[in-house]
Amino acid sequence: MAVNYREVKGSSGSHIVSERRLSDTRKRYVSERAEMIPPSGIRKFFDLLLTMNDVISLGVGEPDFNTPWNVSVAGIDSVERGATAYTSNKGLEELRDLISSYLISRYGTSYDPQNEIIITGGVSEGLDLAVRTVVDPGDEVLVADPCYVSYSPCVTLAGGIPITLPCPAEDEFRITPDTLMEKITRKTKLLMMNFPNNPTGGVMKQGDLEAIADILVDHDLLLLSDEIYSELTYEGRHVSPASIDSLWERTITLNGFSKAYSMTGWRVGYFCAPPEITAAALKIHQYVMLCAPTMSQYAAVEALKHAEEAKDRMVAEFRMRRNLFVAGLNRIGLPCHLPKGAFYAFPSIESTGLSDEDFAERLLVEHQVAVAPGSAFGPSGIGHIRCAYAVSREDLDEAVKRIGEFIDSL
């Protein structure tokens, strides 16, 4: 349903703090490290959106389904029961056991629940934790590009140097051995990647991973694999890098419940790595997070035990929407790779002659469809727009119609 954001309660401009006061205080108090993080590219679109009516937003990076009700009930029950205290730093033992069984049976990756798994406050915490555990100041970190917006800031905050590793459309948004080789230097410590990918929907198959495995081994690099969209794989099966023998010992695997089980607001995910790395990460996690939210951990237990069917239904719905939406984009003249995972389409808008920023802004203002400009996700995203198809089929139809009208008007 198109939304009138102008009328949504509480969406006034109250967040806008006096600019002058901010700049004084900033100079005196804000750290250089914090200042190194560029302001979020999201703000401009967000503010624009809030002034508008009848908007269809394909700019939302989370599922549009409710958390399966039995999962929510498990969270509610835990609160009612009085399970509202901390859990162990690592997280509930039952949850770690379930994750360990799930990972081995689903992806063939073996992690010991006792000393190789930490329950985190979402993959977001996992990313920061992983980077801070292995990156020293001055280390170079290869960031597969385009990528989720937190990657480079996490590296910067840890004192590392983020280096863009391009995964362009012509490589089907994958990492190729050649580009990888080109970017490795003596200072390279870690490769950060996310497949199925936000924003491109690209995946790395078994062969693609094997092709880069030897390079990682030869250069003694670590791999940070964010697999938050692993369940949302539509062609073939998801391959987890840690299932490849030579990679296990150098891989940190991050995953979570946000996307597969529609649990974004619960803030629960997990970090898996060899025992030495996990032990080091636990030292950081215990002081900055202490433990993941307890009720969310109980909900996650229920998700792994009794939500497979609900998950499969959501995945089936995403697959159908993807087919519908991508066919629609190609019909109106926006060439688009069939995304093999996640819930994003990443068409090129180069044929329109507009920059991705201008395209996104004009599409929103003139035709009330919100998408994210590809450049917000890194240089390889330039010339593309990210459309999240986590909206109803009716909205997708309407969005395709409006985007088509916009393109015809150019």
Added chain:
Amino acid sequence: MDAKDREILRVLESDSRIGHEDLGTMLNLSKAEIIKRISAMEKTGVIRKYTAVIDWKKAGDDGVTAVVEVKVSPESEFGYDRIADRVARFPEVKSLRLVTGSYDLQLIVCGRTMQEVSEFVSGQIASLESIRETVTHIVMKTYKEYGCELQRSEGVERLPYSF
């Protein structure tokens, strides 16, 4: 019936108005194949009817719906089938099931007034020969119908824009 047929059914059950072309795109089948499969399922009676879920209260209708529990003495030759068949023919009976437990048949009955419903149940149902007892429950409020929650707007509250 195969997995694709079942996928078609699941989509139709959630949205029976969907076009054949879109359905084909969604399930990776040609439009012709979709039409062929759907008409086969219509012919064999797997698909019975295309309908809408309506909130009649919202439509201003103040009719009365009742859940009626019926105890039946099964007939030696026909069991429950013949009596069920007779009950099912009344248009006032919207649905009818044979159930386990403390009674046998469960009916959903609709009428314009309480009076009309109770007259129908006592006059047309309770009086049938093999029916031993009826208990009528008037519906006070419908929360969910055919998978639709009527009292709550479905969907998630999300930020309008996020990476």
